[in-house]
Amino acid sequence: MALMEDVVALCKRRGFIFPGSDIYGGLSNTWDYGPYGSQLKKNIMDFWWKTFVENRDDMIGLDSGILMNPRVWEASGHVANFADPLMDCKKCNERVRADKLVEEKTGENVDGKPDEEIFNIVMDNKLVCPACGELDWTMPRAFNLMFKTYQGVIEEEAEQIFLRPETAQGIFVNFKNILDSSRVRLPFGVGQVGKGFRNEITPGNFIYRTREFEMMEIEYFVRSDQVDEYFEQWVKASKDFFVAIGVREEHLRVRQHDPDELSHYSTKTVDLEYQFPFGWGELQGIAHRGDYDLSQHIKYSGARLEYRDPVTNEVFVPHVIEPSWGLTRALLTVLLDAYEEEELPDGEKRTVMHFDPKIAPVQIAVFPLTNKLDEEARKVYEALKKFFRCEFDTSGAIGKRYRRQDEIGTPFCVTFDFDSLEDGAVTVRDRDSMEQERVKMKELEEYFNSKLVH
Numbered sequence: 001m002a003l004m005e006d007v008v009a010l011c012k013r014r015g016f017i018f019p020g021s022d023i024y025g026g027l028s029n030t031w032d033y034g035p036y037g038s039q040l041k042k043n044i045m046d047f048w049w050k051t052f053v054e055n056r057d058d059m060i061g062l063d064s065g066i067l068m069n070p071r072v073w074e075a076s077g078h079v080a081n082f083a084d085p086l087m088d089c090k091k092c093n094e095r096v097r098a099d100k101l102v103e104e105k106t107g108e109n110v111d112g113k114p115d116e117e118i119f120n121i122v123m124d125n126k127l128v129c130p131a132c133g134e135l136d137w138t139m140p141r142a143f144n145l146m147f148k149t150y151q152g153v154i155e156e157e158a159e160q161i162f163l164r165p166e167t168a169q170g171i172f173v174n175f176k177n178i179l180d181s182s183r184v185r186l187p188f189g190v191g192q193v194g195k196g197f198r199n200e201i202t203p204g205n206f207i208y209r210t211r212e213f214e215m216m217e218i219e220y221f222v223r224s225d226q227v228d229e230y231f232e233q234w235v236k237a238s239k240d241f242f243v244a245i246g247v248r249e250e251h252l253r254v255r256q257h258d259p260d261e262l263s264h265y266s267t268k269t270v271d272l273e274y275q276f277p278f279g280w281g282e283l284q285g286i287a288h289r290g291d292y293d294l295s296q297h298i299k300y301s302g303a304r305l306e307y308r309d310p311v312t313n314e315v316f317v318p319h320v321i322e323p324s325w326g327l328t329r330a331l332l333t334v335l336l337d338a339y340e341e342e343e344l345p346d347g348e349k350r351t352v353m354h355f356d357p358k359i360a361p362v363q364i365a366v367f368p369l370t371n372k373l374d375e376e377a378r379k380v381y382e383a384l385k386k387f388f389r390c391e392f393d394t395s396g397a398i399g400k401r402y403r404r405q406d407e408i409g410t411p412f413c414v415t416f417d418f419d420s421l422e423d424g425a426v427t428v429r430d431r432d433s434m435e436q437e438r439v440k441m442k443e444l445e446e447y448f449n450s451k452l453v454h
């Protein structure tokens with residue numbers, strides 16, 4: 001876990017991620033995204049949107065609300081089924097997820113098993129409380145993960161509603177609006193990015209599992225006989241996405257869910273997993289939700305959420321394939337995969353974040369060699385800033401400025417020195433190789449276009 005600790009420390013030191021409500025002693029497992037973290041998160045999200053929504057003719061976007069009519073969650077099955085088995089230690093009051101405790105200690109998957117059976121497995125295997133070491137558990141009980149809140153000005157009359165645990169339902173309830181207002185034809189997908197909230201029993205591992213997080217979801221509607229073909233395409237496209245943002249392929253694997261592990265809405269789910277410092281963990285799920293959601297909303301709302309084939313006039317409820325990414329989890333993956341501590345030939349150490357240039361929060365840092373060159377160097381900065389994410393850095397010795405930019409993962413540093421006044425060129429230093437070359441200022445835009453724009 002040393003890597004995780006190093007990344008958490010760097011995130012705070014360099015303004016990627018801060019503990020939430022820090023000056024009030026924090027609020028457990030909440031995190032705020034600082035200047036570089038918010039930019040990095042936005043860059044991942046923008047690249048996702050460009051790849052899957054803007055660049056594809058079969059995709060459209062949506063931005064639906066976090067607060068929805070509570071009937072949505074009855075129809076979707078979340079009120080009845082979106083629960084984890086919670087168990088309390090009677091000795092020290094430690095609260096754990098019984099299924100996770102069993103899985104961690106025995107490797108057995110108990111998803112879908114009755115509470116008594118899980119309890120017996122815990123007791124038979126003598127799975128003691130991780131906090132106090134005693135074997136004195138309450139019977140596991142289903143704990144619904146949806147956050148409740150109230151809508152309305154007068155508290156006594158307020159209506160109980162939920163914070164959405166997934167963005168997906170916003171897409172299903174807008175299915176008819178989308179069909180009526182756009183010219184989409186099957187197969188087509190709807191993408192959306194937004195916050196999800198889950199009252200997780202055991203959040204942790206930094207931003208891996210939090211109660212408030214961001215998701216990037218696609219509901220891809222197909223005819224039932226097209227499911228297999230498009231499911232495989234989405235598994236491949238999902239993996240390609242992570243490789244494109246710089247995650248090493250050898251740190252990724254695809255794992256299919258066992259039948260008893262499936263969510264209440266799914267008939268087939270594949271997880272894309274990443275090798276986190278604490279082991280393989282889910283990065284993204286790709287599920288075949290069948291016609292479950294649309295059919296449930298038809299039943300509960302009475303709305304006609306069907307599709308009419310424009311050629312055959314056949315009317316039916318499409319099936320849906322759902323690739324669902326955790327944006328904040330993707331960000332953690334990018335941070336972990338980019339982190340490196342290097343020993344340089346002169347014995348000095350440097351920490352470097354090898355972000356892919358297209359998502360790096362800062363793409364080019366411009367330095368004047370001394371303060372006397374500020375004005376001229378700033379002209380270079382102003383010119384590059386129109387096209388790339390740039391930072392102007394004047395503080396400290398050049399070596400120190402390089403170290404700082406390496407830690408925030410800036411792919412290129414440009415130094416304006418006294419020779420620049422004579423030869424119209426600047427020194428460009430590459431973050432990864434640390435090689436330096438002189439580039440004419442008038443050629444800089446083209447030079448960086450070839451290095452930074454894909």
Ligand code: GAP
Nearest residue numbers: 166168208209210213283284285324325326329
């Ligand atoms: N609509 C499908 C759905 O919600 P999920 O597997 O429960 O599926 C999708 O969630 C993705 O959201 C996960 O693969 C993960 O990346 C992310 N995610 C889920 N719970 C999370 C949490 N508590 N904290 C951070 N990310 C989470």
